[in-house]
Amino acid sequence: MDLKSTKASPILTDAAPINKSRLGIHSSLLPCSQSGSSFSTSVLTIPRKKPSKLDDVRSNGWLDAMKSSSPPRKKILKDFNVEVASDDSDVAYNSWMVKHPSVINSFENIVNCARGKKIVMFLDYDGTLSPIVDDPDCAFMSDDMRSAVRNVAKYFSTAIISGRSRDKVFELVGLTELYYAGSHGMDIIFPDRDKLSTHHSTCVKSADQQGMEVNLFQPASEFLPMIDEVFRTLVENTKDIKGAKVENHKFCASVHYRNVDDKSWPTVAQCVHDILKDYPRLRLTHGRKVLEVRPVIEWDKGKAVEFLLESLGLSNSADVLAIYIGDDRTDEDAFKVLREGNRGYGILVSSAPKESNAFFSLRDPSEVKEFLKSLVSWKEQNAL
Numbered sequence: 001m002d003l004k005s006t007k008a009s010p011i012l013t014d015a016a017p018i019n020k021s022r023l024g025i026h027s028s029l030l031p032c033s034q035s036g037s038s039f040s041t042s043v044l045t046i047p048r049k050k051p052s053k054l055d056d057v058r059s060n061g062w063l064d065a066m067k068s069s070s071p072p073r074k075k076i077l078k079d080f081n082v083e084v085a086s087d088d089s090d091v092a093y094n095s096w097m098v099k100h101p102s103v104i105n106s107f108e109n110i111v112n113c114a115r116g117k118k119i120v121m122f123l124d125y126d127g128t129l130s131p132i133v134d135d136p137d138c139a140f141m142s143d144d145m146r147s148a149v150r151n152v153a154k155y156f157s158t159a160i161i162s163g164r165s166r167d168k169v170f171e172l173v174g175l176t177e178l179y180y181a182g183s184h185g186m187d188i189i190f191p192d193r194d195k196l197s198t199h200h201s202t203c204v205k206s207a208d209q210q211g212m213e214v215n216l217f218q219p220a221s222e223f224l225p226m227i228d229e230v231f232r233t234l235v236e237n238t239k240d241i242k243g244a245k246v247e248n249h250k251f252c253a254s255v256h257y258r259n260v261d262d263k264s265w266p267t268v269a270q271c272v273h274d275i276l277k278d279y280p281r282l283r284l285t286h287g288r289k290v291l292e293v294r295p296v297i298e299w300d301k302g303k304a305v306e307f308l309l310e311s312l313g314l315s316n317s318a319d320v321l322a323i324y325i326g327d328d329r330t331d332e333d334a335f336k337v338l339r340e341g342n343r344g345y346g347i348l349v350s351s352a353p354k355e356s357n358a359f360f361s362l363r364d365p366s367e368v369k370e371f372l373k374s375l376v377s378w379k380e381q382n383a384l
């Protein structure tokens with residue numbers, strides 16, 4: 001396979017727009033902006049200023065997105081170098097909560113909606129089940145959280161949908177009774193014992209780590225060699241940027257800049273941008289202090305939720321209430337699917353106000369745990 005080929009498969013979409021500023025020509029000098037009829041191409045002057053190496057990432061919005069990623073709720077009081085919760089941010093958070101109420105405070109509402117319906121639980125991993133930490137290899141969930149998830153799965157079908165590789169997220173969660181979707185939903189596994197109501201033809205049979213028969217759904221499998229190649233190039237090209245870290249998640253790759261001095265963020269962005277220029281079949285999404293490189297297929301966490309609901313025969317919103325808990329921009333696709341399809345509720349985990357398609361909110365993973373425990377208690381008290 002030609003890894004850099006531009007030949008699109010039927011499912012490809014989202015070709016990167018042509019970035020005029022990349023040509024080093026200000027848009028006001030381009031023919032489309034001319035107003036008079038006497039314009040002559042012979043007088044078109046190209047600015048003498050050499051385009052900055054970082055013009056690409058400034059003009060395509062990557063840098064702004066990087067700066068706004070994972071904003072701290074508390075402000076540093078610079079003169080005293082202490083962290084304080086400013087009144088302003090509290091006021092902003094409280095007014096944001098009017099739009100996205102805490103699901104703990106709205107518990108009665110959500111369980112009333114769930115009466116007579118099957119609850120299906122979708123959980124993101126990082127920032128939802130485990131706290132955000134500097135080292136992605138040390139993002140462990142607590143035993144207490146694991147037991148809360150295990151108890152939820154006793155009563156409700158539960159799936160983990162993560163940007164990490166499926167193997168990695170399974171290693172971190174370690175519960176065999178769940179469904180797992182890794183690589184932002186591009187790698188879904190089902191135990192073969194489950195009767196899949198649809199999609200049989202798109203799944204392949206395989207064996208899991210315990211040798212049990214499983215069904216795999218991997219809509220981006222053709223991208224495997226490409227992601228591998230890009231991962232190696234990213235590692236090589238970022239090796240001199242202190243603090244940068246690249247992860248291979250099989251069907252996507254992550255470039256972390258949480259531990260990079262913010263003066264070097266433009267260098268990280270430009271480096272990723274330069275590599276992506278050679279791969280028109282890959283695109284970039286933003287996570288929490290992380291740039292994520294993934295195939296331009298029409299597949300995301302929202303599609304994975306739809307796929308899982310349909311495959312498990314749980315897509316009838318009259319009988320099913322889906323709940324998706326996540327903290328990241330990539331979780332927004334899933335929130336949107338639930339909101340627009342009237343299939344259930346998205347819950348955003350955030351301690352700062354954020355634009356979101358989620359209906360409810362929770363502040364942090366400890367509130368996620370509290371909510372999961374409350375659902376289990378409610379179910380136990382109402383079990384007939």
Ligand SMILES: O=P(O)(O)OC[C@H]1O[C@H](O[C@H]2O[C@H](CO)[C@@H](O)[C@H](O)[C@H]2O)[C@H](O)[C@@H](O)[C@@H]1O
Nearest residue numbers: 125126132133134136139162163254258288290
């Ligand atoms: O979909 P998720 O399960 O939320 O995974 C999204 C990314 O999570 C990880 O990165 C994030 O968490 C790290 C550990 O707390 C943190 O250091 C990093 O800054 C966050 O972006 C994971 O390492 C990424 O590869 C995932 O894409």
